[in-house]
Amino acid sequence: MTAPWAAGADLVVVGSGVAGLTAALDAAAAGLRVVVVTKDAADAGSTRWAQGGVAVVVGDVPGDSVDAHVADTRTAGAGLCDPAAVASILTDGPAAVARLRARGAVFDATPTGALERTREGGHSAFRVVRAGGDATGAEVERALVAAARGAGLPLLTGHVAVDALRTADDTVAGVTVLDDAGRPGMLHAPAVLLATGGYGQLFASTTNPATSTGDGVALALRAGAAAADLEFVQFHPTVLHVPGRAESDLAGHRPLVTEAVRGEGGVLRDRTGARFMLGVHPLAELAPRDVVAGAITRRMAQTGAECVWLDATAVEGFAARFPTVTASCRAAGIDPTCEPIPVTPAAHYACGGVVTDVDGRTAVRGLYAAGEVARTGLHGANRLASNSLLEGLVVGARVARAVIADLAAPRPVLVGTAPLPVFAVADRRVVQRAMSAGAGIGRDAAGLAAASDAVEAATGPGPARDRAGVEDAALTLLAAAVLAAAGTRTESRGCHVRTDHPDRDDTWQRASLQVRLDRDGRPVVATEALAGAA
Numbered sequence: 001m002t003a004p005w006a007a008g009a010d011l012v013v014v015g016s017g018v019a020g021l022t023a024a025l026d027a028a029a030a031g032l033r034v035v036v037v038t039k040d041a042a043d044a045g046s047t048r049w050a051q052g053g054v055a056v057v058v059g060d061v062p063g064d065s066v067d068a069h070v071a072d073t074r075t076a077g078a079g080l081c082d083p084a085a086v087a088s089i090l091t092d093g094p095a096a097v098a099r100l101r102a103r104g105a106v107f108d109a110t111p112t113g114a115l116e117r118t119r120e121g122g123h124s125a126f127r128v129v130r131a132g133g134d135a136t137g138a139e140v141e142r143a144l145v146a147a148a149r150g151a152g153l154p155l156l157t158g159h160v161a162v163d164a165l166r167t168a169d170d171t172v173a174g175v176t177v178l179d180d181a182g183r184p185g186m187l188h189a190p191a192v193l194l195a196t197g198g199y200g201q202l203f204a205s206t207t208n209p210a211t212s213t214g215d216g217v218a219l220a221l222r223a224g225a226a227a228a229d230l231e232f233v234q235f236h237p238t239v240l241h242v243p244g245r246a247e248s249d250l251a252g253h254r255p256l257v258t259e260a261v262r263g264e265g266g267v268l269r270d271r272t273g274a275r276f277m278l279g280v281h282p283l284a285e286l287a288p289r290d291v292v293a294g295a296i297t298r299r300m301a302q303t304g305a306e307c308v309w310l311d312a313t314a315v316e317g318f319a320a321r322f323p324t325v326t327a328s329c330r331a332a333g334i335d336p337t338c339e340p341i342p343v344t345p346a347a348h349y350a351c352g353g354v355v356t357d358v359d360g361r362t363a364v365r366g367l368y369a370a371g372e373v374a375r376t377g378l379h380g381a382n383r384l385a386s387n388s389l390l391e392g393l394v395v396g397a398r399v400a401r402a403v404i405a406d407l408a409a410p411r412p413v414l415v416g417t418a419p420l421p422v423f424a425v426a427d428r429r430v431v432q433r434a435m436s437a438g439a440g441i442g443r444d445a446a447g448l449a450a451a452s453d454a455v456e457a458a459t460g461p462g463p464a465r466d467r468a469g470v471e472d473a474a475l476t477l478l479a480a481a482v483l484a485a486a487g488t489r490t491e492s493r494g495c496h497v498r499t500d501h502p503d504r505d506d507t508w509q510r511a512s513l514q515v516r517l518d519r520d521g522r523p524v525v526a527t528e529a530l531a532g533a534a
């Protein structure tokens with residue numbers, strides 16, 4: 001079927017989280033005609049679920065520095081960060097946060113007006129600024145959506161982006177979309193920004209909302225772009241575990257229990273009450289989150305328990321400081337002020353994604369990516385907590401400038417219409433079960449191969465008829481790509497833990513695994529040397 005309607009803009013932004021709206025607002029302020037396309041409500045993406053905060057050095061914390069933030073980021077990234085990208089993005093952080101505050105975002109402050117700070121795993125200082133106690137993402141999203149509405153930015157909600165429109169020379173020239181009723185349309189634009197978030201919905205248990213189905217990475221791969229570091233799926237150590245729930249009920253979004261609870265004194269205990277992180281890492285509960293998530297997984301296996309417990313009963317003023325966590329716990333019948341919170345790890349953040357430079361440009365002309373969907377080199381093998389909102393703010397603003405610069409050059413014009421594609425699609429439940437069983441924390445060759453076989457056996461052709469079909473196709477492609485990359489990387493590094501290759505192997509130290517699609521649309525993994533990775 002071809003699209004019954006078509007519209008034009010200078011920039012189409014797919015996704016309305018922190019990176020997408022920052023780019024859209026800046027581009028519109030510079031005079032570009034911008035359309036923001038989002039498959040749900042404007043605030044339904046990942047941004048609003050971020051609890052901890054924004055990691056940023058603004059110079060008011062004695063002893064802290066951008067250099068220390070860079071060092072912590074590179075330590076967490078386990079040798080695969082791009083040092084130039086880390087320095088570039090983190091250095092721009094203070095200005096990006098100042099622009100966000102000027103747009104109306106309100107951060108928690110002390111009575112004297114100084115920004116409140118918290119600390120999370122892997123940070124050597126209290127440098128994370130926060131809003132609403134543990135509702136930072138919600139405040140960031142509120143401020144940006146309000147600014148977008150105030151600026152009269154066109155928001156096309158209830159539309160899923162299906163595929164890139166491309167000219168004969170493979171320049172991206174817009175996107176095809178489907179509305180909630182499955183009616184197709186075309187948005188022509190010389191610049192398309194993917195800001196669609198991650199792919200936590202690949203797993204049966206995740207902190208990500210229902211929108212995080214990897215659509216942007218899938219669209220970019222089909223448009224000819226490369227994705228990298230897809231094997232580095234970060235598992236958050238602590239989501240609320242509701243006792244008695246079957247695994248089949250756990251699909252989808254799980255309530256996060258922010259790392260800041262541990263940053264402010266919460267400790268992890270096993271079923272005997274023992275504080276098991278003390279012997280694992282010098283930073284104990286504040287070790288990088290791959291270390292904590294791995295230790296929790298091992299402790300659960302050793303003790304035969306379904307979860308461990310986060311004891312925050314000694315944290316003063318818990319309910320006021322962590323209102324979101326308190327509400328989730330109380331909804332599950334747990335009072336975190338006087339009893340430990342049952343927690344397990346869950347899929348949380350895609351450290352890899354569409355390969356871009358630090359201005360959000362992909363290798364495909366006309367196609368840009370920013371935020372969790374992109375891989376700039378900031379996160380390496382493991383993202384440092386609260387670096388993601390910062391990356392979205394910084395790179396979102398840079399994309400707007402990059403698009404303005406790039407539009408100065410003449411573009412080929414797209415003529416004609418684009419048929420809606422037929423994708424390779426597997427049932428989402430099959431994909432989630434296979435990925436959780438074979439590609440979670442602690443992977444091995446046999447488990448990865450079994451997951452791959454299960455997904456492949458369930459895959460068949462499916463026309464892109466509606467949002468669910470587009471999402472299922474994206475999840476199917478992402479599953480194959482993540483499994484291929486995870487199978488290729490025969491070492492443990494950052495949040496990629498191979499039980500059959502438990503050690504870091506320095507032959508992989510400067511290697512990033514890049515995924516592209518072959519002629520048949522299948523992911524192919526290639527090893528790319530990283531300049532200066534560390």
Ligand code: SIN
Nearest residue numbers: 051052258259385386
């Ligand atoms: C958290 O609040 O624990 C999550 C923060 C993050 O993932 O950056």
